[in-house]
Amino acid sequence: MKILVKFCLFLCLLSCGNSEENIDNVEQDSSLPSFSKEQKQKLKFTEYLLDSKVKTYTKSWVKYNELERIVDNLKQANLTYFKENHEILETFINDLKESVPEELNTPSIMSRLIALETKLYKLESVVNLSNSTPETMMSTIREVLVSFSNLNLQMNKKIERESQKIIKP
Numbered sequence: 001m002k003i004l005v006k007f008c009l010f011l012c013l014l015s016c017g018n019s020e021e022n023i024d025n026v027e028q029d030s031s032l033p034s035f036s037k038e039q040k041q042k043l044k045f046t047e048y049l050l051d052s053k054v055k056t057y058t059k060s061w062v063k064y065n066e067l068e069r070i071v072d073n074l075k076q077a078n079l080t081y082f083k084e085n086h087e088i089l090e091t092f093i094n095d096l097k098e099s100v101p102e103e104l105n106t107p108s109i110m111s112r113l114i115a116l117e118t119k120l121y122k123l124e125s126v127v128n129l130s131n132s133t134p135e136t137m138m139s140t141i142r143e144v145l146v147s148f149s150n151l152n153l154q155m156n157k158k159i160e161r162e163s164q165k166i167i168k169p
Helices: 002-029 037-041 052-058 062-075 086-098 107-128 134-163
Strands: none
Touching: 052 134, 062 086, 062 134, 086 107, 107 134
């Protein structure tokens, strides 16, 4: 009986030592690179904002509003959403594409969503690589931001085109 108690005590002490090492490893793995203000300013691209007419359609589009928050975090170089989060990202993208408002559901806008999807998956893979460089990371973030901006531009153009009343002779 004494041997069994000593063995259990030994296992408890052994497992306690392992958990501290695991905590240290998790903290090291979850550390994401930080970027300076100069690096953030190097992300030069033309940012298109939504027109007020388009905002009326996107106001009730919950997944688009969530996408805007993700993009705002990217602008601050906050990549925690993409760190080991594949299932949630995949579900989010599928929900985003399925919940497009009817007024905005056109092939041109869907193609921009697919392009954005590709860039988001690329960013996720770069973030989760252990040997990715800050330059690669910044380049991929820029690609996502450009893709999101192009989606906004396409939605603006679609609503603008519809609002034009051209009378054919």
